[in-house]
Amino acid sequence: MTASPPAEAFPAAQTLLQDTILLAEARTGADLSAFRRAVRALLQRGRLRSATRTVSQLGTADCGLHRYIPN
Amino acid sequence: MAERAAAAYAGNGKLAALAAAGSVGAGLADRFSDPELDCYWSSPPSDADRTGPIGALGGELTQFWDYDEGDREWAEDYLLAGLGVTVSNFTTDTIEQFLEDVVQRGNTDPVKHMRLAALQRSRPLLGGDLIASWRPRADRFPGGLARALVRQALTEEVLTGWAARDALAASGDDLVARDLLTRVGQAVVQAILAVNRVYPPHRQLMAAPPAQRADRGS
Numbered sequence: 001m002t003a004s005p006p007a008e009a010f011p012a013a014q015t016l017l018q019d020t021i022l023l024a025e026a027r028t029g030a031d032l033s034a035f036r037r038a039v040r041a042l043l044q045r046g047r048l049r050s051a052t053r054t055v056s057q058l059g060t061a062d063c064g065l066h067r068y069i070p071n
Numbered sequence: 072m073a074e075r076a077a078a079a080y081a082g083n084g085k086l087a088a089l090a091a092a093g094s095v096g097a098g099l100a101d102r103f104s105d106p107e108l109d110c111y112w113s114s115p116p117s118d119a120d121r122t123g124p125i126g127a128l129g130g131e132l133t134q135f136w137d138y139d140e141g142d143r144e145w146a147e148d149y150l151l152a153g154l155g156v157t158v159s160n161f162t163t164d165t166i167e168q169f170l171e172d173v174v175q176r177g178n179t180d181p182v183k184h185m186r187l188a189a190l191q192r193s194r195p196l197l198g199g200d201l202i203a204s205w206r207p208r209a210d211r212f213p214g215g216l217a218r219a220l221v222r223q224a225l226t227e228e229v230l231t232g233w234a235a236r237d238a239l240a241a242s243g244d245d246l247v248a249r250d251l252l253t254r255v256g257q258a259v260v261q262a263i264l265a266v267n268r269v270y271p272p273h274r275q276l277m278a279a280p281p282a283q284r285a286d287r288g289s
C-alpha cells in the first residue's frame with residue numbers, strides 16, 4: 001500500500017480499512033458501526049466524484065447525469 | 072556488553088531487576104541497534120545509583136534527565152566503546168501500578184502499554200524472577216482493553232482528507248496523499264495489534280487517547 005503510487009494505493013487502503021473493521025468487530029466485539037458508516041459514506045462520495053469527472057471528460061455534462069451528482 | 076553492564080549494577084541492593092530492552096532485548100538487533108537497558112528499582116534511584124555503574128564501565132555520560140512525571144521514568148544516555156547506550160529507570164511500584172491500571176482497569180495510556188511491551192520483550196539480566204512474575208500478568212490482556220483500543224484506533228479522524236483522495240492522486244500531490252495513506256496504515260496496525268492482544272512497543276504505533284488528541288488541538 002505505501003509503496004504503490006497513490007492512485008493504486010487508495011483502493012488498497014480502502015479495502016484494508018474495511019477488512020480491518022470487520023475483523024476488529026468480529027474478534028473484539030467492539031461497536032464500530034459509526035466508523036463503518038463513515039467509511040461507507042466516503043467511498044460512495046468517491047464514486048460520485050469519479051462519475052463527475054468521467055462525464056466532464058466525455059463532454060456530456062448535459063446528458064442529465066449531473067442532476068444526480070451533489071455539488 | 073549486557074553482561075558487563077549487569078556486573079556493574081549487580082552490587083546495588085536497591086536494584087530489583089535489570090533487562091536488556093529494545094531490539095537487542097527482543098533478539099531483533101541489527102547494525103542500527105544501540106543497547107538499551109531497563110532498570111527496576113525497589114526505591115527511587117539517586118543520581119549516584121544511576122551514574123555509578125556508568126563510571127564503573129568506563130562509559131561517558133552524554134545525557135542525564137530528571138524524573139519525568141508523565142513517563143514515570145528517569146533516563147540517561149552514555150557512550151561505551153563507541154556505542155550509545157540508553158538507560159530507563161523505573162521503580163517497582165510504578166510497574167505494579169502500570170500492571171494494575173492496564174490489566175485490571177483497562178487503561179489505554181500509551182506510556183503504560185509501552186512499558187508492559189518492554190516487560191514482555193526484554194531479556195532479563197538481573198532479577199529474572201521478578202520480571203518473570205510480571206510477564207503473565209501483562210499477558211492477561213483483557214477483552215475490554217482490546218475493544219477500547221480498537222475504538223481508539225478506528226475513529227473518523229483517520230478519514231480526514233479522504234474525500235479529496237482522488238483529486239490528490241490525480242494532481243500528483245504525493246506528500247498529502249502519503250500522509251492520508253500513512254494515517255490509515257497506522258490505524259490498521261493499531262487495530263490489528265489490539266485484536267491480537269499485543270501491546271505496541273513503539274510510541275509511533277499507538278493511537279493517542281482522546282485527551283491527548285484534544286491537547287494537540289486536532
